[in-house]
Amino acid sequence: MEDDAYDDSQVALVRPFLTRSMPTVHAAPAVNDTVGPEAAAVRSYAMTSGRARGAVHLEFEAMLQVTPRGSDASASLSFERAAIVQLCKGEILSIAELSARLRVPIGVIRVVASDLIVDGLLEAFLPSLGVAEDIDLISRLIEGVRAL
């Protein structure tokens, strides 16, 4: 299997992401060479129950923070749920950052994070829906970027 032609599904979980900022809680057992793409696919399926979308639509830049309830519940969570809650305790992080730090594809993070929001363990800071018409926000951005 390892000598097989290029295999995208395996890359999704095996390719080394940047190793800085490793999570304090390890989400998943390290995927090693003995795990084939079938296992990776099954694992993704198990985490999300096969769903491509969660109840809450989360953009890549949507930011997440642990609620007091999530903080209390963190010890009883497992796998990705635990890892996400743990990371979002220390700082407010986006879906994309969680994906990068946990080395889990963004689609999986979205579904699991959506579940955590529905369960009241995380709260989300969502991007403005009307950003295309938000003169005030864009003006503040211009001011802020100019001052960087």
Add this chain to the structure above:
Amino acid sequence: MHSETATRPPARSPIPVKIVVAGGFGVGKTTFVGAISDIAPLTTEAAMTTAGDGIDNRSQVGTKTTTTVAMDFGRVAVDQSIVLYIFGTPGQDRFGFMWNDLVQGAIGAVVLVDSRRIEDSFPALDYFEHRNLPFIVAVNRFDGAVMHSAEDVRNALSIAPNVPVVATDARHREAVKETVLSLLQVALEQARVRTRA
């Protein structure tokens, strides 16, 4: 309405916003992101599952195949509440399905162009032209490259007169800042037009 705080409820903080940097492979997207980001660029992957077409090497494994698209991104604390995410995204045609997801809610896009390989930017330009998203074209400088003027690039790429074409240097923070500001100005103008309509 007499005090500033009365005119606007305090926004929940933080407010995430994003812009997208698109362009061909090797055009300098990650360098561009890194030049302005507060953090070293991170890499994330979006896995897309599609029905297997039976011609791939692992068709015996199952009926689905997964395509993985890597994106580099950075983040900038713009002020006390606004956090700007900058996503660098691959420009190939076959990633178009992911762009819809990525650009949803984006303030706008920078199409980064290598003047030696301008054709690499065609898919990104086509996409943003049809998407009604504010965008600008930024010609990245490369050492030793024959520099084409912004106007040459505009003509070669048939870019509409209302789309700015600027020169940039993805390695330099100030140049990247100016490029982002050019995009934000376009976004501001379009927001004004939209709210007037």
